[in-house]
Amino acid sequence: MTPSTTTTQVVPTRWQRFRASYLFYSFKRDRVAQISLLIFVALVLAAFSAPLIAPTDPYDLAQIDILNSELPPVWMEGSDPAFLLGTDAQGRDLLSTILYGARVSLLIGFGAVMLQGLLGILFGLLAGYYGGRIDAVLMRIADIQLSFSTLMVAIVVGAIFKATFGNLMFGEVAVLILILIIGIAEWPQIARTVRASVLAEKSKEYVDASRVMGFGSARIMFRHILPNTLSPIFVIATVQIANAIISEAALSFLGLGMPETQPSLGSLIKSGFDYIQSGSWWITLVPGLVLVVLVLVVNLLGDWLRDVMNPRLYKG
C-alpha cells in the first residue's frame, strides 16, 4: 500500500474555492466587468426598490397632476425641482416612471429567460442525450421556430391574446403574457447550446462510468451531465436577458407590449416619441438611455463570462 503524498491541508470551503477560482481572479483584473456589474446591480436594486425610493407612484392617479405635464429636467429652464428628470405628457414624474418601468422590463427579461432556460435545458438535454429521432424532431422544431423572427412570433401571439382577452384584461396579465411570448420564441437558442455541450459531455468517460453503474437516463442527464453544461448555459442566459429586454421594448414600442398605465422602458420610449417634434425630447431620450445602458452592461457581462468560461482558453 502506498501512502499518498499530498499534505494534509484543510478542505477549502465554498467561499475559499470561489476566492481562488479563475472566475474571481479574472473579475478582479477586468475593469469593464467590474463597472458593468456595478451599474447592473445598481440598476436592478433601484428598479426593484422603486416603490421605496421613487419620489411619486406613477400608478397612483391621485398623485398625477396634468398641469405638470412636459416639464423639462432640472438642469433646463422652466423645470420644477420636484421632478429631477422632468415629467411626461401626462404629468408623471419621469424618474419614478423610469424606475417602475425598469422594474417591469427586468421582470420580463428575467422571467422570459427563466422560461427559455426551462424549455431549452429540457429539450436540449433530451435531444443531446438520446440523439436519433428525438434529436431530429426537437431540433427541426427549433429550426422552424428560429426561422421566424422573435418579433413576428410575438406580434402574432400578442395580437391573438389581445383579441381574445380585450385590452383591459390584457393589461392585467400583460407581464405574464410577455414572459410567455418571449420565453417561447427564444428557447431554441438555449436548447442548441445545451445540446451541443451535452453531446460533448456525453462522450466523456464519466458518463460511461455512470451507465456502467446502471444508473437510469434521467439520473445521468440531470445529476451528471446537466451540472457540467451550466457554464455555457450561464453565458448564453446572460446574453438572452439583454435580448429579452430588447424584445420586450420593441414589442411595447410597437404597442403590443405593456400598456401605458403600467409602462415598461419600451412603452415609455413609445409614449414620448410623439412629443419629440414638440421639443419634449427627454420623455423619449432618458428612458431610451437607461435601456441602452442596461442592455449594454448585461451584454458586456455576458462577453466577459464567455471569455472566462471558454473551455478552450481555460480548463476547469
Place this chain on the structure above:
Amino acid sequence: MPDVTTHKTTNAEASMQPSTETQTLVRIQDLEKRFDLSGSWLEQLQFKEGKLQRHQEFVHAINGVTLEVQKGEALCVVGESGCGKSTVARTVMGLISPSGGEIHYDGQRIDHLPAKAMLPYRRRMQMIFQNPYASLNPRMTIQQTLEEPLRFHQPGLNPSEVGDKVHEVMHAVGINPDWGKRYAHEFSGGQRQRISIARALAVDPEFIVADEPISALDVSIQAQVLNLMMDAQEARGLTYLFITHDLSVVEHFGTRVAVMYLGTVCELATTRELFANPRHPYTQALLSAIPRLEDDRPTHIRLQGEVPTPVNLPSGCVFHGRCPYADQRCRTEKPQLIPTAGGQVACHAVQEGRL
C-alpha cells in the same frame, strides 16, 4: 469453431484438455459490431448511373470474436489502434449493443437484457477507463462519486454504513479518506485513476473490464496503478479483462493474451507461451517492436504498409496485405482459430506448417 479452454498451466498437453478446475465467467460468442458511417436516411441516397440508390457504409469494428474469460484470470486483449479491442470491452459492458453474436455472464445471456434485468449484473461487473481526467465527474466531490453507486445498488444501507464502505475503498486504493470533500481536479492523474478504481470496487464486483487503464499515466505511476490492480485481484478474487496496447504490461500482468487485428482475434495463448513462442506473424512483429532496455539496435520485423481502415475489410485473412508469408489462400480464405500448443492461432501458414 473448436472450443478450446485454456488454463494457467503451461504444460502443452494438459492445456489441450478442457480443465475441470477453471470456470468460465464471461463468454463472448461470435461477437460482431458494425458502426454505420453513412448518416441519416436522406444522406444515404446517392445518384449512381442515373439511378437513385441507397448507399450505406460501415466500420467493421469487430468481426466474429469468440473469447472466454475464466474466473480469477486476467485476460489481456492487445492490438494496435483500430483493432476493435476497446469496442469489445465496451460491448461486454453493455455500453454498445452488438450487431451480432452473444455475451454470456456466468451462464446467462446478457447482451439483450433490458436495463432493469441488467441491474444485478451491473453490480457484479465494473469498468475502469483510460482517461483519468475524463472518467470522474468534475462537479462532484470524491465522496459523492463513491457514495452514489453504493446508495443506488444497496438502498438498504444506512448513511454510516455507506460512509464506512467509502472509507474502506478509499483506504484500499491508497487515497486518504479525509479528502472526500475534494473535487477530481484537485488530484493528480495517478490519484484520479485510484479513485476510478475505488468507484469500481465500491459495489464489490467480481469482474472488471479495464480499458487501457494505465496508458495515460507516467511510468512511475503506471507501476503504482498496476500493483494496485494486482493487490485488488488478490484481495477480492477479481477477474480482469484487460485492454491494452502495451505488450510489456501484458507480459507482466496477463494470465492469457488475445492478440487482435482488424476486429478479429489472430492469436490466443497463455502469456508465457505467447511471449516465448509467438505463432502468428502479426504477433511476432508486435513482439519484436517493443522497445526494450537492450543496448543493441532495434531488430524488429518490418511490416509492409499500415493497418487498413476497417471500412473496406480485406478479403481472406485480414492481415494478408502486410504479412510476409501471405499466399493465394490467405488472400481468399478467412483463417479460423486452430488449437496449438498452449493456445489458438488463426493463420493458414501455421496450419500448413509453412511457419
Place this chain on the structure above:
Amino acid sequence: MALLEVNHLDVRFALRGGDIQALRDVSFSLDRGERLGIVGESGAGKSVAAFSILNLIAQPGYIAGGDIHFDGQTLSAMSEHQLRQIRGHRISMIFQDPMMTLNPVLSIGEQMVECLRAHRRISHREAREIALDRLKQVQIPSPQKRLDQYPHELSGGMRQRIIIAIALLLDPDIIIADEPTTALDVTIQAEIMALLLELCEQHNVALMLITHDLGVVSQVTQRTLVMYAGRIIEQGPTKEIINDAQHPYTQGLINALPQMADPGQRLNQIRGAMPSLNAIPSGCAFNPRCDFATEHCRHVMPEFVTSGGCQVACHMVREMIEEAQHHA
C-alpha cells in the same frame, strides 16, 4: 567546442500568484552528430528545455537566466528575426502531433517548397526536386503522388514520415524531436524510430530526443539526461545510465518497468508522484519519494558529482564516492 551548449538555463512561467520555476540551472551540451535523450515524466520540464533553445516557449513562459550557444552564436541574445533564420533551417523540430507542423489547407509539396524557398534562393522546380528527394529518403511509398496530397489524406505514420522529411529539408545541424512516436502504434513507432536513427547517422545530424520511454532512449541515443521537477538530476552515456543508474529516481524509473519484475509479481514502484512546479520540496526535489532521503536531503539542494561517466545530483552518491576515496 560543442555544437550546442546550454548553460545554467532558468525558465519561469509568470502566473497569478507569482512566478513558477519550470527549469532550474539546466546545463548540457550536444556535439555534432550526437544523439542525446532527454527523459522524464510529464511536468519534469523536458519539453520546456527543448523549446527554450529556440525561444519557442509560449507565454507566460520566459527565459529568466542562463545562455544558449549554437555553433559560435549566442541564441539567447538573438532577436526574433535572427532566430527565425536558425529555426527550421539549422535546427529543426519534430512534434508529437504532426498536425502542429503541417498546414491542413496546403498540399505536402506546397509546404515543402515554401519552406525551402523561404530559406534558399532557388526556383520552384528545384525546390520540388529537393522535396521529392527527401520524401524518397523517408521511404514513403509513391513519393511523387504524396507531393500533391493534403495532410488529412495520409495516415499517422505517413504524416510523421513527412514531418521527418520536412525536418531534413534544409540539411539541419540539429533535430529536436519531442515525443515523435508517442501517438503512434507500436509497430509504426519502431519503424519511425529506426528511420530517424538511420537518417541522422547518414546526414551526421545531431538528435535531441525528448521522450518518457526509456526503451526508445536506450535504443536510439548515445547520451541521456534525466530530468525531475525542472532540474537535471543525472546525465551521462546512455549505456551507463540504463545499466548502472546512480540516482535513486533514475533507478526507480528503470526498475518500475514491467520487464524488470517477474511476471505476476508486484512491480517496483516509486511511491508518490512528481511535485507540481509550484510546490517543489526544499532540498533535493525527490526527497519525499526517496527511500534513502536524510535530513540533509530535505534541506540542501545536491550539487553534481561525477560518478564514472555520469554526473549525478544526489547527496547519497556523493557520500558513497567520498567514502570510497577515503578508504582508498
